[in-house]
Amino acid sequence: MEGKGISKAVISRLPRYFRYLGQLRDDGVERISSHELSERMKVTASQIRQDFNNFGGFGQQGYGYNVQYLYDEIGKILGLHKTHRLIVIGAGNLGQALTNYVDFEKRGFIIQGIFDCNERLHGRKIRDRTILSMDEMEDFVKDNDIDIGVLTLPKEAALKVAEQLISYGIKAIWNFAHIDLHLPSDIIVENVHLSDSLMQLSYNLNRHEL
Amino acid sequence: MEGKGISKAVISRLPRYFRYLGQLRDDGVERISSHELSERMKVTASQIRQDFNNFGGFGQQGYGYNVQYLYDEIGKILGLHKTHRLIVIGAGNLGQALTNYVDFEKRGFIIQGIFDCNERLHGRKIRDRTILSMDEMEDFVKDNDIDIGVLTLPKEAALKVAEQLISYGIKAIWNFAHIDLHLPSDIIVENVHLSDSLMQLSYNLNRHEL
Numbered sequence: 116m117e118g119k120g121i122s123k124a125v126i127s128r129l130p131r132y133f134r135y136l137g138q139l140r141d142d143g144v145e146r147i148s149s150h151e152l153s154e155r156m157k158v159t160a161s162q163i164r165q166d167f168n169n170f171g172g173f174g175q176q177g178y179g180y181n182v183q184y185l186y187d188e189i190g191k192i193l194g195l196h197k198t199h200r201l202i203v204i205g206a207g208n209l210g211q212a213l214t215n216y217v218d219f220e221k222r223g224f225i226i227q228g229i230f231d232c233n234e235r236l237h238g239r240k241i242r243d244r245t246i247l248s249m250d251e252m253e254d255f256v257k258d259n260d261i262d263i264g265v266l267t268l269p270k271e272a273a274l275k276v277a278e279q280l281i282s283y284g285i286k287a288i289w290n291f292a293h294i295d296l297h298l299p300s301d302i303i304v305e306n307v308h309l310s311d312s313l314m315q316l317s318y319n320l321n322r323h324e325l
Numbered sequence: 326m327e328g329k330g331i332s333k334a335v336i337s338r339l340p341r342y343f344r345y346l347g348q349l350r351d352d353g354v355e356r357i358s359s360h361e362l363s364e365r366m367k368v369t370a371s372q373i374r375q376d377f378n379n380f381g382g383f384g385q386q387g388y389g390y391n392v393q394y395l396y397d398e399i400g401k402i403l404g405l406h407k408t409h410r411l412i413v414i415g416a417g418n419l420g421q422a423l424t425n426y427v428d429f430e431k432r433g434f435i436i437q438g439i440f441d442c443n444e445r446l447h448g449r450k451i452r453d454r455t456i457l458s459m460d461e462m463e464d465f466v467k468d469n470d471i472d473i474g475v476l477t478l479p480k481e482a483a484l485k486v487a488e489q490l491i492s493y494g495i496k497a498i499w500n501f502a503h504i505d506l507h508l509p510s511d512i513i514v515e516n517v518h519l520s521d522s523l524m525q526l527s528y529n530l531n532r533h534e535l
Contacts, residue, residue: 126528130521134503157507193524194531208425212418216519218503224523263526287530289523293344293428297367303533305526309426309517311340313434313499314403316473316515318336320497321404323513 121169128166129193131156136186148179198223200261201289204276205268206231206239206246209291213265214241227259232272249276256283263287270294331379338376339403341366346396358389408433410471411499414486415478416441416449416456419501423475424451437469442482459486466493473497480504 135156139147149167153160167173170192173185190196201219203210206229213219214226229244231237236246247255255261264280266273266288273292280288287303290296296304345366349357359377363370377383380402383395400406411429413420416439423429424436439454441447446456457465465471474490476483476498483502490498497513500506506514 126525127521129528130518130524131505133524134521157505192528192531194527195524197527197531199527199530208418208422212422213519215418218520219523222520222524224527262530286533287526289526295341295367301533303526303529305522305529307517307519307522308340308344309423310428310432311337311344312515312517313429314340314343314405314432315336316497316499316513317404317407317409317434318339318402319513319515320409320472321402321407323496323511 125166125169128158129189132163132166133186133189133193133195136182136189139182140186144182146179147182151179195222198225199263200259201226201263201265202252202256202259202261203229203265203267204231204249204252204280205266205291206233206236206241207267210265210267211241213267214244224263226265227261228255230255252279253283256280256285261285263289265289265291267291335376335379338368339399342373342376343396343399343403343405346392346399349392350396354392356389357392361389405432408435409473410469411436411473411475412462412466412469412471413439413475413477414441414459414462414490415476415501416443416446416451417477420475420477421451423477424454434473436475437471438465440465462489463493466490466495471495473499475499475501477501 135152149160149163153163170188173180173188201224203214203226210229214229219226226244228247229241230247230249230252232249234248237248239246262285264277264285264287266276268276270292273290273294274296277288277296277298281298281302287305288296288298290304290306291309293308293310295306298304345362359370359373363373380398383390383398411434413424413436420439424439429436436454438457439451440457440459440462442459444458447458449456472495474487474495474497476486478486480502483500483504484506487498487506487508491508491512497515498506498508500514500516501519503518503520505516508514
């Protein structure tokens with residue numbers, strides 16, 4: 116029903132609304148008008164109303180939106196009322212950093228396990244997770260009902276591991292490997308290409324200097 | 326001259342072209358048609374030609390683009406022919422991971438220093454960089470001609486540190502703190518909001534399950 120045919124651009128803005136509304140709620144704000152929200156977020160009030168209309172408008176009244184309600188509703192649209200179980204593949208610096216990052220858990224993203232092909236890392240602990248071998252991955256995914264695989268490994272290994280994970284039943288890949296994964300269309304892939312981000316920064320810096 | 330008024334969408338695609346062309350070059354491919362490139366990249370050939378036309382078209386002939394030339398030209402547009410000097414502020418897991426990541430250096434992004442407010446970390450080494458105190462930041466930025474600050478610190482501290490960096494002459498911020506930084510318009514800000522990315526993944530997973 117709601118959410119059908121919503122554009123990628125709208126979807127990409129939802130986490131930001133969620134973030135601002137969470138801050139407002141933490142600050143004790145109970146209601147906010149689209150005008151006030153627009154000033155805080157540096158987007159137009161009309162953009163906000165248009166975005167929200169994709170989901171039925173969230174009952175804006177003359178006196179504004181109910182912050183807690185709007186926060187909860189956007190959270191539900193983002194699937195944050197559910198718990199997601201993740202594993203990290205690649206226990207290098209980035210994999211360890213993500214595993215150590217506790218804020219994901221507050222949003223319901225629980226990193227259940229961490230895997231690496233390097234034998235010397237096996238048995239070492241990241242928080243209370245023991246780094247496991249790749250051979251243990253299949254049973255772990257099935258036994259723990261893992262739904263998201265996080266790839267923090269070299270690009271050469273990423274596609275093979277992604278395909279393994281899919282064969283074990285994983286539905287989504289959060290990909291930090293520096294490669295585009297061409298996977299079956301029913302698999303959700305979200306990429307974080309850090310080098311691409313740095314190159315965009317460099318482009319803008321370079322333009323600015325000319 | 327070139328690059329004026331180029332849309333954000335085009336700019337966001339440039340790093341991806343650069344990545345694919347680098348791979349082609351490494352594979353020994355000398356020429357490629359927009360049609361072949363489009364098949365590899367899963368975008369239309371017309372999109373590729375339109376994107377490239379923003380920069381004069383790169384001399385596509387009947388027999389395709391020269392891969393090395395195109396790679397070099399896009400690299401120049403991205404400012405990758407220059408060396409950028411970075412500091413990382415926040416020596417937690419993510420700051421350490423970025424400092425340890427050697428691939429950035431290959432693209433000319435040299436992480437010169439790493440800073441943290443936690444005294445217990447001062448003097449510790451990440452690769453051959455010693456973690457320094459925040460008091461040492463101003464002199465370091467000026468003495469080493471730093472142009473990019475990388476923020477891997479809690480959101481509460483991010484704005485204050487960004488403003489400090491700008492006062493020391495830094496022109497660009499690569500921001501990993503979970504907050505939008507509203508800074509003067511001549512400062513380049515590139516955000517990597519990991520939680521936002523994870524929420525988009527969650528949205529798509531949730532939609533998919535309905």
